[in-house]
Amino acid sequence: MDILLFLQALVLAIALVLALGPQLIPFLHKLKFGQSIREVGPSTHLKKAGTPTMGGILFVPAIMLPTIFLTSIDKNVILVMLLFLGHFILGFLDDYIKVVLKRNLGLKAKEKILGQLLIAMIFGYFVDQKPLWIPLLNLYWDMGVLYYPFVFLVIIGTTNAVNLTDGLDGLLAGTTLPVALAYFIIAYSLVDTNLAIIAISLLGACLAFLKFNSYPAKVFMGDTGSLAIGGVIAGLALVTNTTLLLIILGGIYVIEALSVIAQVTSFKLTGQRILKMSPIHHHFELIGWREIKVVRVFVFLNIFFALLGVAIFWISRC
Numbered sequence: 001m002d003i004l005l006f007l008q009a010l011v012l013a014i015a016l017v018l019a020l021g022p023q024l025i026p027f028l029h030k031l032k033f034g035q036s037i038r039e040v041g042p043s044t045h046l047k048k049a050g051t052p053t054m055g056g057i058l059f060v061p062a063i064m065l066p067t068i069f070l071t072s073i074d075k076n077v078i079l080v081m082l083l084f085l086g087h088f089i090l091g092f093l094d095d096y097i098k099v100v101l102k103r104n105l106g107l108k109a110k111e112k113i114l115g116q117l118l119i120a121m122i123f124g125y126f127v128d129q130k131p132l133w134i135p136l137l138n139l140y141w142d143m144g145v146l147y148y149p150f151v152f153l154v155i156i157g158t159t160n161a162v163n164l165t166d167g168l169d170g171l172l173a174g175t176t177l178p179v180a181l182a183y184f185i186i187a188y189s190l191v192d193t194n195l196a197i198i199a200i201s202l203l204g205a206c207l208a209f210l211k212f213n214s215y216p217a218k219v220f221m222g223d224t225g226s227l228a229i230g231g232v233i234a235g236l237a238l239v240t241n242t243t244l245l246l247i248i249l250g251g252i253y254v255i256e257a258l259s260v261i262a263q264v265t266s267f268k269l270t271g272q273r274i275l276k277m278s279p280i281h282h283h284f285e286l287i288g289w290r291e292i293k294v295v296r297v298f299v300f301l302n303i304f305f306a307l308l309g310v311a312i313f314w315i316s317r318c
Contacts, residue, residue, distance in 0.1 A: 002188075002193055002196075005070050005193065005197060006184075006196060006197065006200050008066070008070060009066040009070050009197045009200050009201045009204070010200050010201070010203065010204040011204070012062075012065060012066045012069075012070075012201070012204070013062040013063065013066055013200075013201040013202075013203075013204030013205045013208065014062075014204040014205075014207060014208040015208075016058070016061045016062045016065060016205075016208075017058045017059075017062050017204075017205055017208035017209055017211075018208050018211065020058055020061065021055075021058060021208075021209075021211065021212045021219070024055065024057060024058060024219075025052055025055070025212065025218055025219050028052035028053070028054060028055070028219065029052055032099075051217055051218070051219065051220060052218075052219045052220070053095055053098075053099060053219070053220040053221075053222040053224075054092070054095045054096075054099070054220075054221075054222045054224045054225075055209070055212065055213065055219035055220055055221045055222065055224075055225060056088070056091060056092075056221035056222050056223075056224035056225020056226065056228055056229075057092075057224055057225075058205070058209060058221075058225075059088070059202075059205050059209070059221070059225050059228055059229065060085075060088060060228075062201060062204065062205035062208070063084060063198065063201045063202060063205055063232065064081070064085075066197055066198075066201040067081060067197065067198055067201065070197050071193070071194040071197050071198070072193075072194060073194070074194060075126070075128070076192070076194065076195060076239040077194045077195070077198065078126075079123055079126060079127055079235060079238075079239055080195070080198055080232060080235030080236060080239060081235075082119070082122060082123055082126075082235070083119060083123060083155065083231035083232065083234055083235040084228055084231045084232045084235065085228075085231075086115075086118075086119035086122070086231060087116070087119065087159055087227040087228050087230060087231030088224060088227065088228035088231070090107075090112065090115040090116065090119070090223075090227055091163075091222065091223035091224040091225065091226065091227035091228055092223075092224045093107060093115075094106035094107045094112065094222075094223040094224075094227070095222040095223050095224050098222075106223065113156070116155060116156045116159060117152065117156075119155065119231075120151060120152040120155045120156065121152075123151065123155065123235075123238075124148045124151045124152070127151065127238065127239070129143075129147050130241050131143070132147075132150070132241070132243070132244070133241045133242065133244070133245075134244060135242075135244055135245050135312050135313065135316045136312060136315070136316050137316075138316045138317065150243075151238060154234055154237065154238060154243050154246075155231075155234045155238075157257070158230050158233055158234035158237065158246065158250070158253070159227050159230030159231055159234060160230070160257065161230070161250070161253040161254060161256060161257035162176075162226055162227075162229055162230030162233060162250075162253050163223060163226040163227055163230060164253075164256045164257055164260060164279045165226070165252060165253055165256045165279070165281075166220075166221060166223075166225070166226035167279055167281050167282065168215075168281050168285075168291050168294060168295050169213060169214060169215035169216060169217040169291060169295065170210055170213050170214040170215060170217070170295050171281060171294070171295045171298060171299075172221065172225075172226055172229065173206040173207075173209045173210050173213055173221070174206075174210060174295055174298070174299040174302075175252045175253070175298055175299055175302040176202070176206045176229055176233075177203060177206050177207060177299070178299075178302050178303045178305070178306035178307070179233060179249055179250050179302065179306055180199050180200070180202040180203035180206060181199075181200075181203055181306065182249050182306040182307075182309055182310050183195070183199040183202075183233070183236045183237075183240070183249075184196050184199035184200045184203065185310055186199075186240055186242060186310070186313055187199055187236070187240060189313070189314070189317075190240060192240070195236060195239065195240065198232065198236065199236060202229070202232050202233075206229075209221065209225075215291055215292050215295070233246070233250065242313065245309050245312065245313060246309075248305055248308055248309040248312060249305060249306050249309035249310075250302070250305070251301065251302060251304075251305030251308075252298050252301055252302040252305065255280060256279045256280060256281065257279075259275060259278045259279050259280035259283070260278045260279050262274055262275075262278075263275050263278035264278075281294050281298065284297075
């Protein structure tokens, strides 16, 4: 019976994105919600200027409708949806400021952090505190009051790392596929059908979105989609108590974030950049890799990371 539910969630998510995408993209074109391209980026990206953004709107029906109709909505489902919708709204505001108000950088860093802090505080207020699970050792650490700043760090770290990964056509949707599948397996292993449905809905939405977002992209998801995806992943990690495992499961997200941190730190301390450009996917473009090659290599790497993470999960719990 569960298999039928999962199949329904997957098909529904895919069908919604494929059906609504051809309606949304011309609408975004009509509203002139086109992506502006920073001149400091790779020159090959300048031709992408004007491509509609905010395509992440498609993820809302694709994840929400299977959740509403196929899950027995419980506290964990509500908490994951809180992070999903909260970050969707935050990302939508960011994109709206960029494309409509023509403020190229969108929300200021402080404004975005405050928004994430508010979402994290609401989540932290309602979430049931759990001892932190340490993979491989299979130990549990009661963090006490440290749990709440930890929740904030997980949420802001995950959403921002995922957001940084969204820089090439199909990169974020492609690298999220193995992460979503991994969380489907983990939720199923934990006998949590509700969370498994959310994870497989995310997988279906990303898979279908690639039809419009693969190179050359007809639409970008924007922060509307990338922050929302980050919210779902952070939520699944927190409610399944696999936050430390997420470092491996989402290895590409971690590499992307660390590349930015390393680049900024190196420049501030030495005046030298260690990469041609950060995040690291741009570095590979600038050393001559085609955009398609970068995306394929990163996706295959994240498949490896996700498989490794699932293996560690199973080994740890044996």
